[in-house]
Structures are given as C-alpha cells and as structure tokens.
Amino acid sequence: MVRPPAVSLCIASGKGGTGKSVVTASLAALLAPRGRTLLVDADFGVGNAHILQDVSPEATCVDVVEGRLSAREALVACGKDLDLFAAGSGVPRMSELSSFELHMVASGLRELESDYRYLLVDSAAGVSHQTMAFARACDATLIVTTPDLTAMTDAYAFLKLLFAGRAGTRALLLVNRAASVEEADEVTRRIARVGERFLGAAPRCIGWLPHDPAVSACVNRRGVPVTLEPGAEVSRALRLVASALVEELAALSPLGFGSALQREVGFVARFA
Ligand SMILES: Nc1ncnc2c1ncn2[C@@H]1O[C@H](COP(=O)(O)OP(=O)(O)O)[C@@H](O)[C@H]1O
Ligand SMILES: [Mg+2]
Known part of the structure; x- marks a missing residue:
C-alpha cells in the first residue's frame, strides 16, 4: 500500500528571535504522540x-549535502516517535546552498517523508531564496510574530513573499510573547489589515502565547516548557495552539514536502 506523504508545516517569521525554534520544539513534543x-x-x-531536543547529533544535513550519508542515515532519534534532521552548527556555506545541493536534500527527504504523519520545518530567519523555498514547499506556514513593530513588519514581508511565490499556501499566524489577549488580538488585526489591503489575503490566527519566563529557564535546560514545565502558563497556551493546528492540518491534502521542494529549487538534471 502506498502511504501518503507527511503533512508539512513550516514555522517561520522573517525576523530572528521571535520564538520559531521554541514553538517548533514544543509542537514536535505535542504532535509526536x-x-x-x-x-x-x-x-x-x-x-x-x-539543543532544544538535548541531543548532540553526530550526523547533520552537512553530511547529506557533501554526499557522505543519505538523509535517512543522517536522522537523529529524539524520542519514540520523533526524529530530527539536524542542521550544521556554524557552517555559513549551508545557508546558501546551490540548487543542486538543495535538490539533494529534497530528494533525501522525499524518500523518507511517508514514514511520518507530521513534518515540521524550523525555519531560518530572513527571506533568502533557500528560506522561502522551504516555506513554499510546505502545505502550511505558521508565521510567528511578537508584538514588536519590527517583528510585525518582517512577518508581513515574509507573508508577501510567500503569497508571491505560491498563492495556494495556507498561511497561519501565531502571536508570541504577548502581554494579554487584547494585545495579541491587536497584532492579528494589524497584520490582517495590511494583508487584506495590499495582498488581498490575511493569515488565519491560530492562537497566541504569553511572555513567560519559564521559556528561557527551560531553554537553558535544553528543553521546552511543554515537557519540562507542563503546568506553566505558556505550556497551556501551546497545547491549545497544537490542538488548533492538528485540526487545521487534518483538513489539508499533503502534497509531499520533498517533491515540492525539488520543484521550488528548480534543479533539472541534464543528461548529455
Ligand atoms: N513566550 C515566550 N516567553 C518568554 N521568552 C520567550 C518566549 N518565546 C521565546 N522566548 C525567548 O526567545 C528566545 C529566542 O527564541 P527562539 O525560538 O530561539 O527564536 P528563533 O528561533 O525565532 O530565532 C528563547 O531562547 C527564549 O528565551
Ligand atoms: Mg531558531
């Protein structure tokens, strides 16, 4: 029987430090069961x-890009039902891969993605070709913003590029580090207003997370509150976000992340 590919979700933002990695690690812990x-x-x-999985990978994407290992061989087990395809650590070349190198990563992931139900992409900051290709290849993109004007501006810029590349992308919004539900609502309204006015579409808000000192305390222990401090305010909010996302993702027909990324990077093998 042919298994369907995993449903893929990119966690992105444009700006660095908005909470993408914390949100991705938390969702991974909540979705894997x-x-x-x-x-x-x-x-x-x-x-x-x-770091947030508290593992020290021996293999990373660098081994795949340099042809030493297959993507499957490079996976790092982080739990019973959770595997990590790890990034390089301080390898600048890896953030500007050629189309051929990205194609190698894409075809590696394509081979193994139907072993999974969920594929979560922890995005890099910025709007580079590589970063946008990963987002556009996903079935949905969760844009994480904070109430800071700079973060909202970058969230909008990311959204604009996302829609420009693939109009069918399911765009979702998460407001992180909000002081109150009123502040989160105001951020959502502001982004929706500019989205509708200039792009003709707005991301659907999936929820919000409070600013909570438990996050940095847990990050310093190489983990996230949903596992290390399940009773924390932010953990309760993350469980609501995860439930809303599960419903959202269940309504999508997964297109296959690996083949979509191959199309995005546009590498076509030429045989003489
Ligand atoms: N809801 C939150 N409350 C308090 N601090 C947070 C929250 N979310 C993120 N942080 C802090 O922001 C830092 C950066 O988060 P991170 O997920 O690494 O950002 P990104 O991946 O977007 O660069 C974390 O180490 C944590 O200290
Ligand atoms: Mg990060």
Whole structure:
C-alpha cells in the first residue's frame, strides 16, 4: 500500500528571535504522540533545534549535502516517535546552498517523508531564496510574530513573499510573547489589515502565547516548557495552539514536502 506523504508545516517569521525554534520544539513534543513526527532544522548554517531536543547529533544535513550519508542515515532519534534532521552548527556555506545541493536534500527527504504523519520545518530567519523555498514547499506556514513593530513588519514581508511565490499556501499566524489577549488580538488585526489591503489575503490566527519566563529557564535546560514545565502558563497556551493546528492540518491534502521542494529549487538534471 502506498502511504501518503507527511503533512508539512513550516514555522517561520522573517525576523530572528521571535520564538520559531521554541514553538517548533514544543509542537514536535505535542504532535509526536498523535503521529510520527520529523523535525527538519532548516536553519542549515547555524541550527539549534538539537539543543532544544538535548541531543548532540553526530550526523547533520552537512553530511547529506557533501554526499557522505543519505538523509535517512543522517536522522537523529529524539524520542519514540520523533526524529530530527539536524542542521550544521556554524557552517555559513549551508545557508546558501546551490540548487543542486538543495535538490539533494529534497530528494533525501522525499524518500523518507511517508514514514511520518507530521513534518515540521524550523525555519531560518530572513527571506533568502533557500528560506522561502522551504516555506513554499510546505502545505502550511505558521508565521510567528511578537508584538514588536519590527517583528510585525518582517512577518508581513515574509507573508508577501510567500503569497508571491505560491498563492495556494495556507498561511497561519501565531502571536508570541504577548502581554494579554487584547494585545495579541491587536497584532492579528494589524497584520490582517495590511494583508487584506495590499495582498488581498490575511493569515488565519491560530492562537497566541504569553511572555513567560519559564521559556528561557527551560531553554537553558535544553528543553521546552511543554515537557519540562507542563503546568506553566505558556505550556497551556501551546497545547491549545497544537490542538488548533492538528485540526487545521487534518483538513489539508499533503502534497509531499520533498517533491515540492525539488520543484521550488528548480534543479533539472541534464543528461548529455
Ligand atoms: N513566550 C515566550 N516567553 C518568554 N521568552 C520567550 C518566549 N518565546 C521565546 N522566548 C525567548 O526567545 C528566545 C529566542 O527564541 P527562539 O525560538 O530561539 O527564536 P528563533 O528561533 O525565532 O530565532 C528563547 O531562547 C527564549 O528565551
Ligand atoms: Mg531558531
């Protein structure tokens, strides 16, 4: 029987430090018990998803790009139903891969993605070709913003590029580090207003997370509150976000992340 590919979700933002990696690690912990999950650290040059999983990967995407290992061989087990495709650590070249190198990563992931129900991409900051290709290849993109004007501006810029590349992308919004539900609502309204006015579409808000000192305390222990401090305010909010996402993702027909990424990077093998 042919298994369908995993449903893929990119966690992105444009700006660095908005909470993408914390949100991705938290979602990975909450989704894995519902279905086998693959976490792809797409911050290929300076990834840190492995820190939040408290693992020290021996193999990373660098081994795949340099042809030493297959993507499957490079996976790092992080739990019963959670595997990590780890990024390089301080390897600047990895954030500017050629189309051929990205194609190698894409075809490696394509071979193994139907082993999973969920594929989560922890995006790099910025709007580079590589970063946008990962987002556009996903079935849905969760844009994480904070109430800071700079973060909202970058969230809008990311959204604009996302829609420009593939109009069918399911765009979702998460407001992180909000002081109150009113502040989160105001951020959502502001982004929706500019989205509708200039792009003709707005991301659907999936929820919000409070600013909570438990997050940095847990990060310093190489983990996230949903596992280390399940009673924390932010953990309760993350469980609501995860439930809303599960419903959202269940309504999508997965297109296959690997083949979509191959199309995005546009590498066509030429045989003489
Ligand atoms: N809801 C939150 N409350 C308090 N601090 C947070 C929250 N979310 C993120 N942080 C802090 O922000 C830092 C950066 O988060 P991270 O997920 O690494 O950002 P990104 O991946 O977007 O660069 C974390 O180490 C944590 O200290
Ligand atoms: Mg990060």
